[in-house]
Amino acid sequence: MHEHPDTQLEWEFRLPPAPLAAAPADVSAAVMVELRGVTKSFGPVTAVDHVDLTIRKGEFLTLLGPSGCGKTTLLRLLAGFEVPTAGEILLEGRDVSNIPPYRRDVNQVFQSYAIFPHLSVADNIAFGLKMRHVPAAERRARVEEALELVSLGGLGRRRPQELSGGQRQRVALARALVCRPKVLLLDEPLSALDAKLRHAMQLELKQLQRQLGITFVFVTHDQEEALIMSDRIAVIHRGRIDQLGTATEIYHSPASAFTADFIGEANLLDGDIVSSNGVTALVRLDEGVEVTVRAAALRPGSTRALLSIRPEKIYITRTKPAKDNCFKGVIENEIFRGAMDELRIRVAHNLQLMAMVANESAHEHAWHKGDTVYCAIHTDDIVVVEQK
Amino acid sequence: MSAPRASTDNSAGAQRAPRTIGWLLLTPLLLWLALFVVVPTAILFVYSFCQRDELGQVVFAFTPTNYARILDPVYLGILGRSLWYAALTTTLCLVIGYPVAYFIGRSPPARRSTLLLLVMIPFWISFLLRTYAWLSLLKGDGLVSALLHGMHLLAGPLDVLYSPTAVILGLVYTYLPFMILPIFTSAEKLDNSMVEAALDLGAGPVRAFTQVIIPLTRPGIFAGVLLVFVPSIGMFAVTDLMGGAKVPMIGNVIQNQFGQARDWPFGAALGISFLALFAITFWFLHDRGEARR
Numbered sequence: 001m002h003e004h005p006d007t008q009l010e011w012e013f014r015l016p017p018a019p020l021a022a023a024p025a026d027v028s029a030a031v032m033v034e035l036r037g038v039t040k041s042f043g044p045v046t047a048v049d050h051v052d053l054t055i056r057k058g059e060f061l062t063l064l065g066p067s068g069c070g071k072t073t074l075l076r077l078l079a080g081f082e083v084p085t086a087g088e089i090l091l092e093g094r095d096v097s098n099i100p101p102y103r104r105d106v107n108q109v110f111q112s113y114a115i116f117p118h119l120s121v122a123d124n125i126a127f128g129l130k131m132r133h134v135p136a137a138e139r140r141a142r143v144e145e146a147l148e149l150v151s152l153g154g155l156g157r158r159r160p161q162e163l164s165g166g167q168r169q170r171v172a173l174a175r176a177l178v179c180r181p182k183v184l185l186l187d188e189p190l191s192a193l194d195a196k197l198r199h200a201m202q203l204e205l206k207q208l209q210r211q212l213g214i215t216f217v218f219v220t221h222d223q224e225e226a227l228i229m230s231d232r233i234a235v236i237h238r239g240r241i242d243q244l245g246t247a248t249e250i251y252h253s254p255a256s257a258f259t260a261d262f263i264g265e266a267n268l269l270d271g272d273i274v275s276s277n278g279v280t281a282l283v284r285l286d287e288g289v290e291v292t293v294r295a296a297a298l299r300p301g302s303t304r305a306l307l308s309i310r311p312e313k314i315y316i317t318r319t320k321p322a323k324d325n326c327f328k329g330v331i332e333n334e335i336f337r338g339a340m341d342e343l344r345i346r347v348a349h350n351l352q353l354m355a356m357v358a359n360e361s362a363h364e365h366a367w368h369k370g371d372t373v374y375c376a377i378h379t380d381d382i383v384v385v386e387q388k
Numbered sequence: 389m390s391a392p393r394a395s396t397d398n399s400a401g402a403q404r405a406p407r408t409i410g411w412l413l414l415t416p417l418l419l420w421l422a423l424f425v426v427v428p429t430a431i432l433f434v435y436s437f438c439q440r441d442e443l444g445q446v447v448f449a450f451t452p453t454n455y456a457r458i459l460d461p462v463y464l465g466i467l468g469r470s471l472w473y474a475a476l477t478t479t480l481c482l483v484i485g486y487p488v489a490y491f492i493g494r495s496p497p498a499r500r501s502t503l504l505l506l507v508m509i510p511f512w513i514s515f516l517l518r519t520y521a522w523l524s525l526l527k528g529d530g531l532v533s534a535l536l537h538g539m540h541l542l543a544g545p546l547d548v549l550y551s552p553t554a555v556i557l558g559l560v561y562t563y564l565p566f567m568i569l570p571i572f573t574s575a576e577k578l579d580n581s582m583v584e585a586a587l588d589l590g591a592g593p594v595r596a597f598t599q600v601i602i603p604l605t606r607p608g609i610f611a612g613v614l615l616v617f618v619p620s621i622g623m624f625a626v627t628d629l630m631g632g633a634k635v636p637m638i639g640n641v642i643q644n645q646f647g648q649a650r651d652w653p654f655g656a657a658l659g660i661s662f663l664a665l666f667a668i669t670f671w672f673l674h675d676r677g678e679a680r681r
Contacts, residue, residue: 080587108588114582
C-alpha cells in the first residue's frame with residue numbers, strides 16, 4: 001500500500017490545448033490598469049498615498065512590501081472592496097473607482113481562499129458563472145475545464161472540507177480563473193503552504209500566467225517569491241511605491257535604502273564623496289574606510305552617498321588580490337545557512353561586513369572564526385543607492 | 389499507510405483521554421437533569437394514563453381516554469392556533485432579529501459587546517414586570533395611545549390590548565433575544581472574506597446575502613427558530629396577561645388542567661403529547677440540517 005503525499009508530479013498544471021483567455025502573444029505594452037494619484041485613508045491613517053501605477057496587459061506584477069505597507073489595501077482598491085479617497089483607477093481606460101466588485105471584470109484569490117463551505121468544489125467554481133447567468137451546459141463545461149487546469153479533475157463533487165490546503169488553494173484559483181477576469185488579483189495565496197509545495201506552486205503559477213496571458217497582480221511580503229515569479233515588482237513602503245522594475249533591476253540597482261535592505265540582504269554604508277577622476281570616484285565611509293565606485297553613478301555636485309554591497313558579491317581570499325576595493329579583516333562570526341555560509345568580517349574597528357560564501361565547511365579551505373582574510377569587491381558591485 | 393493510521397490513533401486518543409474525567413465533570417448536571425427533568429417527565433407520563441376522581445385527585449387506574457380527549461375539536465383548534473401564533477412569532481422574530489444579529493455580529497469587537505449588552509438589558513428586569521409594563525403602555529388611555537393621538541394617527545382609544553395582536557406583540561417582545569443571540573454567534577463567526585468572495589464573483593448584495601450569508605449562518609437561524617418556536621407554543625403568561633384569557637393557547641389549557649380544572653391526568657397527557665411532537669419535529673429538522681452539511 002502506497003500513500004502518495006502531494007508529490008511534485010501531482011501538482012503540475014495540466015494546460016488545456018485551447019487557452020482559457022487571450023493568447024500569450026498579448027503580452028505587450030498595452031495598458032490594462034492605470035492608477036492615478038490613488039490615495040486611501042482610514043481616518044487619520046493613510047494606507048495608500050498618491051500611488052501612480054501602470055499595469056500592462058498580460059504581465060505578472062507583484063506588490064511587495066512588509067506587512068502594513070499598504071499593498072493589501074492597494075489590491076482591495078483594485079478589487080473594488082475599497083473606494084479610493086482620492087485619485088482614480090482605470091481598467092482598460094474606463095474609470096472603475098466607484099464600480100462595486102460585482103461589476104468589475106476582476107477576480108481575486110483570497111489569502112484564506114474563502115472557499116464556500118456549504119458548496120461542493122464544482123459549485124464553488126461555478127458560483128461566478130452562475131452569478132453571471134452563464135447557461136448550465138456551458139457552466140458545466142467550463143467548470144470541468146477549470147478543474148482540469150488546476151489538476152483537480154474528478155474532485156468536483158467533493159466537499160471543500162475534504163480537501164488539503166494545497167487543493168483548496170487550487171479551487172480558489174480555479175474559481176477566479178473560470179470567470180476569465182481581465183485581471184487576477186492574488187492576496188498572498190501561497191503563504192499557508194509549506195516551503196516545498198510553495199516553491200512548486202510559485203513556478204506553476206508563473207507558468208499558468210504565461211500560458212493564459214491573464215494579467216496577474218500578486219501581493220506578497222516574501223521578496224524571494226517576488227523575485228522568482230514577477231515580470232515587474234512594485235516595492236511598497238509606507239503606502240507609496242518605493243521602486244518599480246524587473247526583478248533584476250530591483251535586486252541589482254535598488255533605488256532606496258529601504259528597497260536595498262528589504263530585497264535580499266545588503267551592507268548599507270554611508271560616506272562622503274572625496275574625489276573623482278571621471279571614471280571612478282572615492283567615497284570615504286563614515287567608518288573611515290575608503291571605497292572606489294563608478295563615477296557615472298554619481299550626480300555632479302553630490303557630496304554624500306549611501307552605498308549598498310550585496311553579501312554574495314564580496315569575495316573572500318587569504319592572499320591579497322589586486323583590486324580597487326580590498327579590505328583586510330578578521331572573521332568574527334560564521335553562521336551556517338544551509339547552502340551558504342554567512343561570514344561577519346570586521347574590516348575596521350567600527351565596520352563589520354556581511355559576506356556570503358558557498359558552504360564548503362567540509363572542504364579544506366573552509367573559513368573559520370578568527371581567520372584573517374581579504375574582502376574584495378568589484379567596483380560595479382557597489383551600488384550607489386542614494387546621494388545628496 | 390502510516391500517516392492515516394497515526395491520525396486515527398491521535399483522534400481516538402484525544403477522545404479517550406477525557407472520557408472518565410468528562411463523565412465525572414458531567415455528573416452534577418446529569419444528576420440535576422435526572423432529578424428535575426427525567427423523573428418529573430416519567431411521573432407525568434404515568435399520570436397521563438391515570439384517571440381523576442370528582443375532587444380532582446389522581447386515581448391510579450389505567451385509561452387511554454386522556455389522549456383521546458386531545459382530539460376534541462376544541463383542543464385541536466387551540467393547538468392549531470398555538471402553532472399558528474408560534475409560527476408567526478418565530479417569523480417576526482427572525483425578520484426583526486436577523487438584521488440586528490447580523491449587524492451586531494459584524495460590528496467591531498469593542499462595539500459588539502456594548503450592543504450585545506443592550507440586547508441583554510431587558511433580562512435584568514423580571515419578565516412579569518416587563519409584561520405588565522406593556523399592559524400600561526398599550527391600554528386604551530396608555531402612553532402609546534396618547535402618542536398616536538398626539539401625532540393624529542389615531543382617532544378613538546387604542547384597542548390593541550386583549551387581542552391576538554397584543555399576544556403576538558408580547559410573544560415577539562419576549563422571545564426576540566433568543567433569536568438574536570444564536571444568529572449573532574453565527575454572524576460573528578462568518579469570515580468576512582466569504583462575503584467579499586461572493587461580491588468578487590459577481591453576486592450583488594442581495595444574492596451575496598441569499599447565496600452565501602444565509603447558508604453560512606444557517607446553524608444560528610436553526611437554533612434561533614427552535615429557541616423561539618418551542619417555548620412560544622407553550623407560553624401561557626403572555627397570553628393570560630396581554631390576551632386577557634380571550635385567546636388561549638395550548639399553554640393556557642395545560643396550565644388550567646393543573647390549576648382550576650384540577651385534571652392532572654389530562655394536563656399530563658397534553659404535556660406528553662406536546663413533548664412527543666417537539667421531539668419528532670426536532671428530529672426531522674435536525675436530520676435535514678445534518679443532511680445539508
